[in-house]
Amino acid sequence: MTAPARHHAAGPPAAGFGELENLRTRVDELLHAAVPGTGFPGFGTAEPWAPPADVEEVEDAYLIELELPGVDKGRITVEVSDGEFHVRGGAEEKRRTGTVRRHTRRIGRFDYRTTLPPDSDAEHIGAELAHGILTVNVPRTEAGTGTGEAQRIGITD
Template identity: 35%
Template sequence: MTLPIRHRHGSLMERGFPWHEPMTADFEDLFERMNRFLQSASLTPSLTETMNWAPLADMHETDDAYTVECELPGMKREDIDVEITERELCISGELKEREREGVLRRRGRPTGRFEYRALLPTDVKAEDVQATLSDGVLTVTIPKAKAAKPRHIEIQG
């Protein structure tokens, strides 16, 4: 039985990678152009200027409503804005950094402007939306419109 011949030209590290400075410069140029494109496509000059972070949130659905539970520890009601349209929920605000004594050694909690957006799958009753803030969790209950509720149709004979 004959085995295939393997030509050894050395490992990649010995030969050097096939790309060096010219190709990495091309990638850097491509990433810079994509970044400029994404910034120009957005409605605002820079994504980082409008939103620093998005809070953690869960959305679940029942037969009658959608419920969004959004974690906003340390926030006051006055610092949170909840807006709803027929198809979208937007929770936004700003968590101001508190004054501390001493030197901050580690940061794990976000501060600054935040925004959470969720598209709603069906039409909702925007005038009946309720929001409550308790123990650092904002709960927004969004009732479904009548047309969105499933209805059993009896078949006539």
């Protein structure tokens, strides 16, 4: 919903840009103040959102990195079941003492799922949360391993 930050190489913004930026800021404020259940994901509704994620294949593993700034590891659940990787949890709004001028971080329930490749070793997955990034290491094996039952993965610091 929110446009990415804009960077200008040099000089002032183009004519009229300031007015558009002010309008966008006001719309953001209105959406964040929306009544729960109005249909804007991540703005007080029950609809979960998916955190930004990267999946990288390295020599002996798959690395999955999810951006979860400010989320405590106790509010994150990582599970693997039937070849599906699943992360869910909740991001709470930060307690503030001042006037919020812009709020673009998502809050509320989040849910991320992806299918693991067949050569994944689901029995030896590790997860670490550091600096707002959840990094999950999924080892690769020639045969692939895993059970059909849901397996919870512990998160280290």
